Amino acid sequence: MLNDLDERIVHALAEDARRSYADIGQLVGLSAPAVKRRVDRLRATGAITGFTVRVDPAALGWETEGFIEIFCRRNTSPETIQRGLERYHEVVAASTVTGEADAVVQVFASDMRHFERVLERIAGEPFVERTKSVLVLSPLVRRFSSGSPT
Incomplete structure (x- = not known):
């Protein structure tokens, strides 16, 4: 189960997986390194399974x-x-x-x-x-x- 902060990070990535950690950090109130650590943890636990592109x-x-x-x-x-x-x-x-x-x-x-x-x-x-x-x-x-x- 994701906490509120992790969920906001996941939503930001779902909207645009190319969004920078700094940009996500501004959205959620964390530093870029803190966002990266959380994304790395979410990937390691399987909450984030990968990054992709959406094509029409x-x-x-x-x-x-x-x-x-x-x-x-x-x-x-x-x-x-x-x-x-x-x-x-x-x-x-x-x-x-x-x-x-x-x-x-x-x-x-x-x-x-x-x-x-x-x-x-x-x-x-x-x-x-x-x-x-x-x-x-x-x-x-x-x-x-x-x-x-x-």
Whole structure:
């Protein structure tokens, strides 16, 4: 569990991972070396797992986004689903879920036909009984760090 100061540092990095320790220090009231020590500790404990860049999918040619609900055959483990989906570079997120479906998969594709081919390939996986998909018309809210749950 992060304390308030660590959480503020994480939020600053989530907004811009290239932000300097001095800049973050000004935001949270610490010196740059103190921020660096806290970031190093957060990395060492696994609270921060890495730094990345966020790219608009359309800039990379991914114009179509959709979600696929996967309904699996009996006794399919999450590990089997994960192994089956890892091969698809179009899959950007996949999670097991409650409800009727066993998993929900977020997919980016270059166009509708590409999405259809990915959907057909996923539906053909041996562990998949059936799928149900929806296409995204307009993304309304995308958060990369939403703060603490309290």
